[in-house]
Amino acid sequence: MNWYKYSSPAAFYPLAGKLIPWFAIPAIVLFTVGLYVGFFVAPTDFQQGEAYRIMFIHVPAAWMGMLLYVLMAFYAGIGWAFNARLASMMASALAITGAMFTLLSLVTGALWGKPTWGTYWAWDARMTSTLILLFLYIGFISLQATIEDPRRADRAGAVLAVVGVINVPIIYFSVQWWNTLHQGATIRMMGKPTIAAPMLAALLIMLAACWLYSIAVVLYRLRVIIREREQRASWLAQGTAS
Amino acid sequence: MDRYAFYVWGSYISALILIGGEIALLIKRKNDLKRQASLHAVEQRRGSESNI
Amino acid sequence: MFRSVVARDLMLAWRRRSDVFATLFFFVIVVSLFPLGIGPETQLLRSIAPGVVWVAALLASMLSLGRMFANDEQDGTLEQLLLTPQPLYLVVLGKTLAQWLVSEVPLILVAPLLGMQFNLPSETLIVLVVTLLIGTPVLSLVGSIGAGLTLGLRGANVLIALLILPLYIPVLIFGAGAVDASISGGEIAANIYLLAALLVVSLVFAPWATAAALRISMEYFLTSDI
Numbered sequence: 037m038n039w040y041k042y043s044s045p046a047a048f049y050p051l052a053g054k055l056i057p058w059f060a061i062p063a064i065v066l067f068t069v070g071l072y073v074g075f076f077v078a079p080t081d082f083q084q085g086e087a088y089r090i091m092f093i094h095v096p097a098a099w100m101g102m103l104l105y106v107l108m109a110f111y112a113g114i115g116w117a118f119n120a121r122l123a124s125m126m127a128s129a130l131a132i133t134g135a136m137f138t139l140l141s142l143v144t145g146a147l148w149g150k151p152t153w154g155t156y157w158a159w160d161a162r163m164t165s166t167l168i169l170l171f172l173y174i175g176f177i178s179l180q181a182t183i184e185d186p187r188r189a190d191r192a193g194a195v196l197a198v199v200g201v202i203n204v205p206i207i208y209f210s211v212q213w214w215n216t217l218h219q220g221a222t223i224r225m226m227g228k229p230t231i232a233a234p235m236l237a238a239l240l241i242m243l244a245a246c247w248l249y250s251i252a253v254v255l256y257r258l259r260v261i262i263r264e265r266e267q268r269a270s271w272l273a274q275g276t277a278s
Numbered sequence: 279m280d281r282y283a284f285y286v287w288g289s290y291i292s293a294l295i296l297i298g299g300e301i302a303l304l305i306k307r308k309n310d311l312k313r314q315a316s317l318h319a320v321e322q323r324r325g326s327e328s329n330i
Numbered sequence: 331m332f333r334s335v336v337a338r339d340l341m342l343a344w345r346r347r348s349d350v351f352a353t354l355f356f357f358v359i360v361v362s363l364f365p366l367g368i369g370p371e372t373q374l375l376r377s378i379a380p381g382v383v384w385v386a387a388l389l390a391s392m393l394s395l396g397r398m399f400a401n402d403e404q405d406g407t408l409e410q411l412l413l414t415p416q417p418l419y420l421v422v423l424g425k426t427l428a429q430w431l432v433s434e435v436p437l438i439l440v441a442p443l444l445g446m447q448f449n450l451p452s453e454t455l456i457v458l459v460v461t462l463l464i465g466t467p468v469l470s471l472v473g474s475i476g477a478g479l480t481l482g483l484r485g486a487n488v489l490i491a492l493l494i495l496p497l498y499i500p501v502l503i504f505g506a507g508a509v510d511a512s513i514s515g516g517e518i519a520a521n522i523y524l525l526a527a528l529l530v531v532s533l534v535f536a537p538w539a540t541a542a543a544l545r546i547s548m549e550y551f552l553t554s555d556i
Contacts, residue, residue, distance in 0.1 A: 147285045147292070192546050199497070207499055210500035213504075217516065249297070
């Protein structure tokens with residue numbers, strides 16, 4: 037089976053279109069199942085009461101935010117190194133979804149913090165790093181939005197994404213360092229409750245649901261991006277012809 | 279009502295808003311593209327007519 | 331070649347002295363605003379001083395980065411630099427050194443005076459200068475990546491800040507951390523070592539990334555016939 041024929045945007049477009057429902061529908065199903073298990077099967081937590089159920093959306097969102105960033109940097113790097121347009125477009129498609137999940141994890145994190153630890157925001161290592169991750173996403177998206185030429189936007193984004201992904205461990209380490217330096221309140225934020233089997237099951241199901249959702253949405257966005265570029269290219273060509 | 283309910287509801291509603299918002303914006307982006315394409319096509323046709 | 335790049339940039343900066351002074355005054359003013367906003371209480375000022383001085387240094391660096399390549403791009407020098415047989419890494423390193431000498435060193439020289447405004451003890455002032463000495467080159471090196479990526483874009487200055495400030499955070503944490511440790515009796519040396527590690531890593535990787543960014547940005551200028 038020759039997979040290389042799908043590496044051109046024009047060829048991938050219909051394939052992506054066919055794939056989307058295969059991810060979108062299972063995503064909806066898994067979201068439903070996951071929420072059911074999370075709310076009706078998983079028991080009340082001994083320490084945190086009902087508030088811990090926020091975890092079923094907060095934790096998958098946080099993981100997706102981080103995973104999608106790495107994926108984005110990977111595709112951007114491939115697109116840059118091999119001059120593969122489709123890979124670069126994939127990176128651009130991933131960015132917004134990743135940023136959304138990161139923002140969601142910050143919001144749900146704040147809402148989880150208030151009833152459990154009494155404060156909406158605490159500068160602990162994980163929340164702070166997530167905030168910085170959001171800044172990295174916004175930088176990538178803004179850079180690509182500002183550059184008009186698609187190829188320059190692809191490559192500049194790739195440099196930024198690769199620099200960013202290398203920096204993420206450094207940033208995370210430095211934030212942990214900073215956190216231990218300023219240990220006033222030794223609150224361990226977002227301590228996960230002792231995991232009972234239904235809780236873990238719900239967590240994994242929700243994570244899978246977020247994964248499938250991401251694939252569906254990113255493929256859809258990728259198709260729109262392919263169309264946008266095609267259109268732009270053909271209009272430019274018509275412009276110079278006349 | 280459980281005092282945690284506000285926060286739990288709030289989290290899942292914000293999830294709905296963000297996820298729904300992302301999908302909505304994406305569909306809007308696609309529709310804008312389609313509209314632009316058809317507008318452009320109309321212009322092109324008009325342009326070639328007036329050249330006669 | 332390296333030396334001539336540095337020398338040329340220094341000479342050009344000397345002709346545009348007012349830009350350099352503007353960045354320096356920005357630094358001074360920003361730092362001086364904080365006591366006015368927060369209150370003159372000695373203990374409080376002492377505790378915020380490391381963060382305030384360091385954040386102001388980050389922001390002041392942002393101002394000077396926009397100029398780093400833009401002027402050369404406008405007068406055609408950048409094209410020439412990209413076409414020389416010399417490795418672009420060295421050219422970028424030279425320009426970064428010049429930028430550091432011109433924009434960051436004045437900050438280092440003024441910082442002790444600002445530290446005195448915040449009632450910092452003299453030992454802390456020394457630590458402050460050392461951290462700036464090691465940390466500001468990292469700001470220049472990493473900042474040059476942003477400057478290279480945003481060349482010729484509208485709103486480049488704001489965009490540079492958006493792209494680079496998250497990457498500056500480790501420098502901020504270790505730099506301010508060292509000064510803070512000096513005040514509160516913590517581990518100064520560890521922060522300094524970490525800062526030095528950042529410097530080594532960025533010396534190796536940043537000019538390479540900037541060179542790549544410049545090639546990407548300039549390819550647009552060189553090949554577009556619009």
